[in-house]
Amino acid sequence: MLTIEHISGGYTNKEDVVKDINLNINKGEIFGILGPNGSGKSTLLKILHAALSSSSGRVLLGDKDIMDYSSKELAKKMAVLPQHAETAFSYSVRQVVELGRYPYQKGWLGLTTSADEEVIHQAMQETNVLHFAEKSVSQLSGGEKQRVMLARALAQEPDILLLDEPTNHLDVSFQMSLLDTLKSWTREKGLTVVAVLHDLNMASMYCHRVLLMDKGKEKALGPPAKVMEGNLLEEVYETAITRKEHPDVPSPLLSLTPSKEERSMNVLTNIEKKTTEEIIHLSVPFPFKTCSSAVIGSGIGWASHFVNRHVPYDYHCDNTEEEFRQFLQQRDIDDADTVGMMTAAVLEDAAFRRFSTEDADLLIMVTAGTSNAVDAARAHTHQSVKETAGTINMWVFIDGTLPDAAFVQALMTATEAKAKSLADFGIMDERTKTIATGTSTDSIVVAASQQGKTHEYGGTVTPLGRQIGRGVYEAVTESLSAYFRRKETMA
Numbered sequence: 001m002l003t004i005e006h007i008s009g010g011y012t013n014k015e016d017v018v019k020d021i022n023l024n025i026n027k028g029e030i031f032g033i034l035g036p037n038g039s040g041k042s043t044l045l046k047i048l049h050a051a052l053s054s055s056s057g058r059v060l061l062g063d064k065d066i067m068d069y070s071s072k073e074l075a076k077k078m079a080v081l082p083q084h085a086e087t088a089f090s091y092s093v094r095q096v097v098e099l100g101r102y103p104y105q106k107g108w109l110g111l112t113t114s115a116d117e118e119v120i121h122q123a124m125q126e127t128n129v130l131h132f133a134e135k136s137v138s139q140l141s142g143g144e145k146q147r148v149m150l151a152r153a154l155a156q157e158p159d160i161l162l163l164d165e166p167t168n169h170l171d172v173s174f175q176m177s178l179l180d181t182l183k184s185w186t187r188e189k190g191l192t193v194v195a196v197l198h199d200l201n202m203a204s205m206y207c208h209r210v211l212l213m214d215k216g217k218e219k220a221l222g223p224p225a226k227v228m229e230g231n232l233l234e235e236v237y238e239t240a241i242t243r244k245e246h247p248d249v250p251s252p253l254l255s256l257t258p259s260k261e262e263r264s265m266n267v268l269t270n271i272e273k274k275t276t277e278e279i280i281h282l283s284v285p286f287p288f289k290t291c292s293s294a295v296i297g298s299g300i301g302w303a304s305h306f307v308n309r310h311v312p313y314d315y316h317c318d319n320t321e322e323e324f325r326q327f328l329q330q331r332d333i334d335d336a337d338t339v340g341m342m343t344a345a346v347l348e349d350a351a352f353r354r355f356s357t358e359d360a361d362l363l364i365m366v367t368a369g370t371s372n373a374v375d376a377a378r379a380h381t382h383q384s385v386k387e388t389a390g391t392i393n394m395w396v397f398i399d400g401t402l403p404d405a406a407f408v409q410a411l412m413t414a415t416e417a418k419a420k421s422l423a424d425f426g427i428m429d430e431r432t433k434t435i436a437t438g439t440s441t442d443s444i445v446v447a448a449s450q451q452g453k454t455h456e457y458g459g460t461v462t463p464l465g466r467q468i469g470r471g472v473y474e475a476v477t478e479s480l481s482a483y484f485r486r487k488e489t490m491a
Ligand SMILES: Nc1ncnc2c1ncn2[C@@H]1O[C@H](COP(=O)(O)OP(=O)(O)OP(=O)(O)O)[C@@H](O)[C@H]1O
Pocket: 011, 017, 035, 036, 037, 038, 039, 040, 041, 042, 043, 044
């Protein structure tokens, strides 16, 4: 629909600002133009709608060069929402939107027909500006003005909508609703949208394809999943950008990383530890990145407090998480900054391991009880029973930087080491009469300072994994020994 053939251009004869851009934009596509400040995005957009002529190359709309269209003809095909939309301040919202119909009006009087009125009404409805249609544009907020200008562009009934940073005055809710609306117009009306966007995540979520510009040239072109590669973006934007995957849709999610403050040395040696009959509470001086199955703070997150709470065997609560949050709040522990677990094991029997070697700097804590011992391989053969709070809880703190894969590998290594300890004790799943691999309510957190040494991997034979495997095995074994001793004494 829009063919851009080797376009170069700029503002003076000296140097082109846009250099040799060559691409096609398809009907019904949302096409994003990305790039740092001054990379030529707005200039390219101006060339696309003939507001600026190119020094070489050409832009075809259909089969025809855009320079061969009259301005009225072009305005019927293409509407533009510029970066700094000039508004006639004494005009009402309705009058501004009416200006969008000028390409269709005949004669210098420019009378609007009832068909025009209908289009104007619809454009105002779709941009949600109808309720202030009679208000002066000068009385509107930046975001409201933006919507009015969009309504004016829509009133042109264009095939292509060119937008220069359309979301820059809009709050997140309006940004999403604008882009959702544009997306539905591309599907329902076959509208084509070309938008300069600064927000990489919006571009990732809404654009079919993006052009990443750098110093006037194409740096990358294609679907967001291909173009939005962390290293490429870091190179172009000269800033630390991390790519993750969006939790709900298959689009990359880009996050910026502020420069990190100087952190404390020997953080695991100076960790604050408080143990009572009721809780083990460890605090680190700054939040650690956590990957956990705990009651509080499960999943991936950040936490500075780690709580292992003793509860009776018959502990029962309909809303365990809520009750636990209240428990923490009553003790002045910030529940939003905590990974919290429960156990029926006696906290005095907790086992700690601390290794600070060239390979890794880590601290491990384990409490263990085996009343719900289960063989994971055969659990399917018996009905689940009511779980009591007998549990193996494991904390693995690492002073180091772990990518996500290393977190997952560390979890695997720790779990395997725990299972080995149970096997060495010959702990049985009472229902299947086979060796148990854990208990049905076990919990784990791997917490990393995300400073200093990077551990790319945490598998069993990696430098980090070896220490985790050894430490967890030893700590589970020590804690289980104490548990059995206690049981024997009580018997
Ligand atoms: N009217 C103008 N006259 C002369 N030079 C201009 C003009 N407009 C822009 N430029 C220059 O052209 C270059 C590209 O500007 P352009 O506005 O296209 O960048 P951009 O990628 O849209 O930037 P931003 O993200 O800051 O909006 C810049 O160096 C800018 O100074």
